[in-house]
Amino acid sequence: MRSGGFICSGHFSTVWQAIVTGEGHFVDHAPYFSLYWVYGVFEPKSTNLADMGSTGGTYVIYVDTMQQTEPFNYLDGETLKEFLPKFQSQLFTKATYIFRQGETSKGVLFIVVSGLAEIIITNEKDEDSVVGVRKPHEFLGETVLFFPDKSYPASAKAVEDTLCLMVPKAEFEALLQKNTAFSGYFTRLLADRMRSLYEEVVLEQSYLASGLESKPFRKRVVDIMSSPVITCSAGHKIHQVAQILTEHNISAVVVVNQQGQPVGIINHKDLVSKVLSVYPIDSELTADMIMNPNPVSLPPNAFYYQSLLAMVQNQCRHVLIMDGDNLIGIVSMHDIIKSRSSGALNTVDNIESRKTVQGLADSTSEVDKVLTAMVAENASAEEIFEVISEFYDRITRKIIQIAEAEMIAEGFGPPPVDYCWITMGSGGRREQTLRTDQDNGIIYQDVPAGQSEKVADYFSRLAGKVVEGLYQCGFAKCKGNVMATNPEWCRPLRQWYRVVSQWVSEPVPAMVRFLTIFLDFRPVYGQKQLAQDLRQFVLRRFQESPVMLHFLAKDDLEHKVPLGFFRQFITEKSGEHKDEIDLKRAVCVHVVDCVRIFAFKAGITETTTFGRLRALKASGTMAEEDVDFFFTTYETLMSIRLKVNLEKFAQGLPADNYINPHKLSKRETSILRHSFLAVSRLQNFTGATFRVEGY
16 A cells, blocks of 8 residues: 655645545545655654654654644644654554553553444443544543553544544653643643542442441532521510520521521520520520521532531521522531431540530540441541541540649649640641540740740640540551650640751751651640741741742652552562552552651641642642542542541451552552552652752
């Protein structure tokens, strides 16, 4: 199948819409690519474009198709001139396969110049399903270029004679490095593909072992709210408010002004604690005198989980649903519980009503039920983190309040100065789900030298009670002793300044490790301004000593993602976890470390990994498409990790973050490998940015 040469001349701006058929005829087939050469010979059956003019003199080629194919249309003319001679072309006749499902990667990206190709998936019963088509100016085969699995996940078949331009992997990667817009397009594409792939995994499996009914956790509050809302005016007498509650069999009444806008809320508890226990029954009190002003509200498109979170954060049992200034509904704790088949959400009440550590310990099992329900209903990792962290923060605050009361009862009195209880590590990042080891500390106000020993003794005793209380509630004591009971983690503010300065100025491995534990701290209880002052000091020290970011990056990059040269998983070779991988310490930690480093470079105060990524995007520190890609990667990894740990928890096994990749489904294996490669890419990006040798 040979075509004859022809002579033409012209400038790059001239476009010849012609392609040579096997019979040697020219066919006007816009928008096929345009060929310019002098005495050139074109052999369309598997042609290397660099050789096109070797037997007929010099040639110049410009591919019109490239200008109409996103993202190749981002490339300028000089780049096209440089790279096009390195591409190849091939004509696939009707009904032939461009590549087959299960076939080893050809290592090229296919761009359809003319014709039409079907994307076909063959199931286990050998049944074919067409899941897509590729038309001119579209490409196929890109997934295996980024994620070189052993084989193509689907087949591509020519529906009619289809001419493809083929971009070799090496040239494709060079273009990614050369043009940020080009690279960004594929980064966004891969993020979408990874998200879709994970959603398919979610649909394939049931995460629940407990048999809870599966309902969408992300239903809207408008679907569960009560409407219309029963209201009263600010001038209603208390006995009238009580009558309204009784007549309508409701737990709260909303107080509104003359325009019908809410100004407060009154519930049964308010009547008992603020009226019956204080005033005579015939009291002349009015609604505005006992109402809770500024009730919590959400818009009608808020999610179910957000209403739960609002109640936990604000220690309330009702959330108003506002459409602008209009009161359209109310969601109560009863509504939330009623919308589920389980009463696990009584946890909010249980935590608040407990007066002893043992009582709180009993409540932690209810948190586990909420966690299991959220996973069962396919809530995102970020949503789960947010809700469960609020529960754990609430438990911690109650333990501290109990400990303070015990200190008073034992004659030590209330705290001598303001202080702030901080949590670090995964707790600081709001990434705790199943209870893990404690990482906590205390920052307290500076005191005169003569009082320092007495004050230190007080907070040491208080810390002992809190740490022990957390232990009774299932939070294991830190094996590395990173707890407030250790004087190294319980200091006045000025001492914290000194020790942080020492860590930053002496980047030896031990100091770097202390920093990686400490840098995610956030306040949980007490005078939060102390933590905020310390956070600002830390950021200033990093700005003054940016070289520390280099050492933090170097520390992380000493360990790589457990993938071999051929993209095989590298597992433990022996011991208790033979053939397994620790997802937390071997993979997820790299996302945490790298994102944290970029966040400190940008002066971001956020401590959650998801929040830091959003802030990096907003500040322009990291490209939007890169943030989306790494965000999806981390969410996927954390969801898999949570799923595995819950399965172990249900079996009475320790939730140790270990996973055997060889026991996963093909789809799960694929997405896990994709995620590992994405984390490796983040490490490479970090190494190059912070000038780590070898990157």
